[in-house]
Amino acid sequence: MKLAGLVVANFKRHRLRTTLTVLSILVAFVLFGYLAAIRKAFEMGVDVAGKDRLVVRHKVSIIQSLPQSYEAEIERIDGVKDATHATWFGGIYQDPKNFFAQMPVKPAEFMAMYPEFVLPPAQMDAWLKTRTGAVAGRKIADRFGWKVGDKIPIQATIWRPKGGGNTWTFDLVGIYDGAQKETDTTMFMFRHDYFDETRVFGQGTVGWYYIRIANPERAAEIVKKIDETFANSPYETKTETEGAFVKGFAEQAGNIGKIIMAILTAVFFTILLVAGNTMAQAVRERTQELGVLKAVGFTDVQVLGLVLFESCLISSVGGAIGLALAWKLVAAGDPTGGALPVFFFPPGDLVTGAIFVLLLGLAAGAIPAIQAMRLNPVDALRKE
Amino acid sequence: MSANGSLVRLGNVEKTFKRGSEEIHVLHELSLEIPTGEFLALMGPSGSGKSTLLNLIAGLDRPTRGSIDIGGERIDTMSGRALAGWRARHIGLVFQFYNLLPVLSAEKNVELPLLLTSLSSDERKKHVATALEIVGLTHRAKHTPRTLSGGEQQRVGIARAIVADSTLILADEPTGDLDRKTGDGILDLLQALNREHGKTIVMVTHDPHAAKRASRTLFLLDGKLSGEMEA
Numbered sequence: 001m002k003l004a005g006l007v008v009a010n011f012k013r014h015r016l017r018t019t020l021t022v023l024s025i026l027v028a029f030v031l032f033g034y035l036a037a038i039r040k041a042f043e044m045g046v047d048v049a050g051k052d053r054l055v056v057r058h059k060v061s062i063i064q065s066l067p068q069s070y071e072a073e074i075e076r077i078d079g080v081k082d083a084t085h086a087t088w089f090g091g092i093y094q095d096p097k098n099f100f101a102q103m104p105v106k107p108a109e110f111m112a113m114y115p116e117f118v119l120p121p122a123q124m125d126a127w128l129k130t131r132t133g134a135v136a137g138r139k140i141a142d143r144f145g146w147k148v149g150d151k152i153p154i155q156a157t158i159w160r161p162k163g164g165g166n167t168w169t170f171d172l173v174g175i176y177d178g179a180q181k182e183t184d185t186t187m188f189m190f191r192h193d194y195f196d197e198t199r200v201f202g203q204g205t206v207g208w209y210y211i212r213i214a215n216p217e218r219a220a221e222i223v224k225k226i227d228e229t230f231a232n233s234p235y236e237t238k239t240e241t242e243g244a245f246v247k248g249f250a251e252q253a254g255n256i257g258k259i260i261m262a263i264l265t266a267v268f269f270t271i272l273l274v275a276g277n278t279m280a281q282a283v284r285e286r287t288q289e290l291g292v293l294k295a296v297g298f299t300d301v302q303v304l305g306l307v308l309f310e311s312c313l314i315s316s317v318g319g320a321i322g323l324a325l326a327w328k329l330v331a332a333g334d335p336t337g338g339a340l341p342v343f344f345f346p347p348g349d350l351v352t353g354a355i356f357v358l359l360l361g362l363a364a365g366a367i368p369a370i371q372a373m374r375l376n377p378v379d380a381l382r383k384e
Numbered sequence: 385m386s387a388n389g390s391l392v393r394l395g396n397v398e399k400t401f402k403r404g405s406e407e408i409h410v411l412h413e414l415s416l417e418i419p420t421g422e423f424l425a426l427m428g429p430s431g432s433g434k435s436t437l438l439n440l441i442a443g444l445d446r447p448t449r450g451s452i453d454i455g456g457e458r459i460d461t462m463s464g465r466a467l468a469g470w471r472a473r474h475i476g477l478v479f480q481f482y483n484l485l486p487v488l489s490a491e492k493n494v495e496l497p498l499l500l501t502s503l504s505s506d507e508r509k510k511h512v513a514t515a516l517e518i519v520g521l522t523h524r525a526k527h528t529p530r531t532l533s534g535g536e537q538q539r540v541g542i543a544r545a546i547v548a549d550s551t552l553i554l555a556d557e558p559t560g561d562l563d564r565k566t567g568d569g570i571l572d573l574l575q576a577l578n579r580e581h582g583k584t585i586v587m588v589t590h591d592p593h594a595a596k597r598a599s600r601t602l603f604l605l606d607g608k609l610s611g612e613m614e615a
Contacts, residue, residue, distance in 0.1 A: 002499045009487040292483045295444060296497045296544070297472020299465050377444045381483065 003302070007310045010282070018314065021278040025318025025360065026325070028271040029353060033326020035260045036349035040182075041340035042256040043247065051216040052081075053113070055245035056209040056226055059236040063088070065205035066235050068196075073229060074209060079222045081214050084109035085192070087207035091154035091168065093144070100140050102154060102188040103207075104195035107135075113210050116179040123148065123174030131194045134170035137185030141175045148172055152188075159199045168198070184342055210242070268360065275364035279311045283368040290372050291380025304373035311365025312358060319357030323350060391552060391584050392418035392441055397450035399436050399607075410436045411607040413450070423578040423585045425598035432604040434588040435556055441586060442475050442554050443467045455551055472500045476545025476583075480557035482537040484529040490540045491516065491525040497548040515543035518581075519573060535566035542573060546583065553577065555587040559594050571597045 011018050056074065058064035065087070074083045089102035107127050111119060119127075119135060127133045136146055146152065149172065156166040170190050178185045196203055213222050223239040230237045240248070283290070290303055298306075327345050334343040399411040410433045418424055426434045439445040440452060443459045452460045459470060476497075484493045491512050498508045516522050519539040529537050538558060545553050555574065559567030575597050577583040587598060595601045596615070603611040 005492070006485075006488075006496075006499070009485075009492070012487050288483060289485050292479075292485065293496070294468065295442070295471065295477050295483075297468050297475075297500050299468040301465070302468075302500075378439050381444075381479065 003306060004309070007306060007313060010286075010310055011313075013282075013285075017278060017281075021275055021314055022318040022321075024271055024274050025315055026322040028267050029319045029322025029357070030326045030329070031267055032264060032353055032356065033323055033345055033349070034329060035264060036353070037326075037330040037343055037345050038340065039257055039260045040346045040349070041334070041343045051219075051241075051243075052213050053242040054211040054213060054219065054223060054226075054239055055242050056211060056237050056239045057207075057245070059227075059238045062208060064235075065202060065207060066209065066237065068204050068206050070209065070230065070235070070237075071206075074211060074226060077222065077225050077229065079213050079215065079218050079225075080211055082109070082113065082212045083209050084113050085206035085209045086110070086189075087192070087195070087205075089154070089159060089195075090157050091159075092157060093152070093154055098144070100186050100188055101184075102190070104192040105189050106192050107189075110189065110210075113212060116183045117176045118179050119174050119176040126173040127191070130171055130173050131191060132169070132171050133173040134188060134190035135174035135176055136172060136188045138175055138177050139185040140188060141172075143186075146172055146175070148175060154188075159195070159202065161198045162200055181344060182342055211239075268356070272360060272363055275311065275315060275360060276367065278314070279307065279365050279368040280371075282310070283307060283372050287375065287380050290375055291377045294375065294377035295381060300373045303375070304369045307369035307372045308362060308365045311369070312361030315357050315361030315364065319353065319360065323353045323357075326353075389419050390417040391420040391422075391455055392416070392586075393451075393453040394437075394440070395451040395453070397437075397440065397447045397452060399433070399440065399445070400448045409607060411440075411447075414607070414609060415450075416602070416609065418584065418586060420584055421578070421582055422600060423575065423598045424587070425595035425601040426586065426588045426604060427590070427592070427595050427601055428604035428610070430590075433607040434604055437604065438554050438556055438586060438588050441552070442477060443471050469500075472497055472548065474551040476548070476550035476553040478538070478541050478545050478553065478555035478558045480560040482529070482534075482541045482561075484537055484540055484544075486529050489526050489528055490521060490532065490536075490543075493529070493540055494543045494547050496544060497550075501548065511547050512543075515547040516540075518546065518577070519543045533566070534562050535569055538562065538566075538570050539573065542570070542577070546577060546581075551584065553583050553585045555585065557588055557590065559589070559591060564593075567591075567594065 056066070056070070058066055068085065071083050071085060074080055084106050086103040086105045089104060091102050092098070093100070107124070111117060111124065123135065127135055134152060136152075140146075152170045152172050154168045154170065156168060160166045161168055176185065192206070211226075213219060219241055226239040227237050293303055293306075294300070327350070330343065330345040334340045394414060394416040397411055397414045398409070401408045401410060414437070426437060428434050436445065440447055441454065443462070447460050450460070451458060455474060457470065459467060462470060485496070494512045494515050495508055498511055503511065513522065516525055519542050521536060521539050521543065524532060524536055529540070532540065542558075553574075558574065559570050562570060571594055574585055574587065578585050587594070589595050599615045601613040602609055603613075
């Protein structure tokens with residue numbers, strides 16, 4: 001620690017250059033943090049997807065419906081504990097920009113399938129008693145200022161109601177919270193029985209099935225069995241784990257993870273060159289001073305350590321401020337106004353960021369540090 | 385110090401540099417003894433090997449052949465790490481162009497060799513204060529080199545050389561960058577360190593006026609001792 005003062009003093013040497021280098025590192029880590037949150041948002045649900053849950057959809061596409069009668073057939077398959085269904089409603093609340101998922105479900109079965117959606121028992125009872133009842137996630141309720149008891153009008157884009165018009169009006173009977181931070185609390189769910197009776201067409205069909213299996217280790221075998229059961233029927237199925245289903249859904253726009261990784265690789269490579277150049281310049285300019293240090297008794301390893309420490313310190317200052325700034329920006333909320341319902345800086349990525357900070361410092365300082373270590377003090381002292 | 389009273393003993397030291405395929409013999413079978421407490425001046429024309437000899441005694445460079453014994457220790461056979469530690473404990477270097485770190489204050493520059501010791505912060509401060517007092521720069525302790533005159537910078541350099549209570553002070557043209565009056569002040573200081581504090585000093589100089597301050601002057605020519613003059 002005695003030598004830390006020596007390193008810190010060097011920061012005063014070229015204040016502008018040091019500041020610019022720190023700023024470039026800072027920007028890289030802000031980008032890192034923000035992109036990590038975006039990647040996480042696109043992977044929404046993959047991490048929390050139940051290992052014992054499968055999703056069955058139409059083999060052609062998720063927008064093709066499946067018969068409601070499949071539920072009983074699926075539940076008869078060996079290894080299946082329970083099955084329930086959901087359907088994509090795709091309505092508009094006030095403005096098409098106000099995007100959020102709306103789904104008709106069977107309340108009791110759905111909430112049993114998803115214990116991570118936490119609904120107070122009294123609100124659950126109200127939902128079971130109210131045919132037009134709906135529940136909303138905490139985040140979406142807060143976003144639109146909804147309270148239990150409100151009437152929520154949704155404009156249909158696919159499923160028009162009988163009796164003319166295209167407005168469905170639901171009674172908000174409950175607001176659910178997420179058991180985990182990653183749990184999506186932007187969904188709006190209402191009763192399938194009311195939906196099925198009221199819609200103009202499509203009676204007896206559902207969008208997809210959620211299945212709970214008894215033993216996750218038998219998932220592959222059960223997936224095969226389900227798809228074989230409905231093979232060669234008008235409604236062939238594609239069954240997959242919930243994680244794979246969510247991932248596939250997220251990757252409709254491309255492999256976001258790979259795209260983000262490519263951007264970050266380019267950014268960090270550039271920053272490595274910038275920081276490496278700064279350190280190389282700093283060592284070149286200080287050759288004589290490094291010679292003095294060796295002359296007064298600093299060992300080669302101590303000189304190597306000083307240069308590496310300086311590089312890591314520059315990287316740490318920029319990186320720490322960058323990560324903190326990214327944390328603050330991400331905490332300000334989803335920048336898309338609803339398209340990324342789960343938007344937060346994953347703590348795991350914060351740790352990865354901290355490791356990157358250190359690695360960047362070491363990588364940028366490695367070559368200059370080795371050069372400094374190998375300096376012959378006689379040659380260094382002679383250098384003008 | 386060795387048994388016969390010599391602090392520095394060089395035996396048949398040779399130093400050869402390679403420049404491409406050419407070998408340049410800088411020092412030829414040079415043997416030399418420097419008693420403890422001596423103020424020795426090394427004189428000679430450029431390229432005669434004075435600075436190379438000083439670097440060898442300082443442990444900054446190694447001889448091609450021969451032995452260097454300082455205070456009873458063979459430094460020519462030491463590892464790089466051991467040699468660095470030895471330099472920190474026993475050698476104080478004074479340079480022609482002072483070689484102070486511009487980002488550090490005078491007192492921080494003086495403290496540098498002490499950072500390698502196990503002294504506490506308070507102990508280091510005391511040593512630094514004493515060294516600065518000896519060179520008469522207590523009042524300039526907080527100043528950075530750029531705000532000091534040449535003579536003051538050289539005094540800081542000398543304070544840095546004595547702060548760890550080194551056995552041997554090696555000065556390479558310490559007055560080479562100073563005017564006569566300021567140079568005389570530096571020579572007075574070196575002389576005082578030799579006489580009052582018992583420091584053994586080896587000073588390389590081109591200047592006969594500076595060499596007169598030494599108790600003995602050795603002349604080098606083409607890498608060999610060519611003459612000697614007692615004060």
